[in-house]
Amino acid sequence: MLLKRINDIRIDNDLSIAQLARELNVSPRSLQYYLKGQYELPVSLLLSIADYFDVSVDYLLGRTDNKSINK
Helix, strand or coil: HHHHHHHHHHHCCCCCCCHHHHHHHCCCHHHHHHHHCCCCCCCCHHHHHHHHCCCCCHHHHCCCCCCCCCC
């Protein structure tokens, strides 16, 4: 669920893997490996993805369907 949500939100925002990787300061190849589940996604990168898309980590983890962050 986690990797699918991240990939879906990337596609919904019309971002290529290369564009998102640039925004997150990771190599496109590494990001591709994370999204395919070949590398374990670091917590720091998960937080960066949530911040970039302004969604909650719980949403990315599939714990909720509510994208909003409780502030």
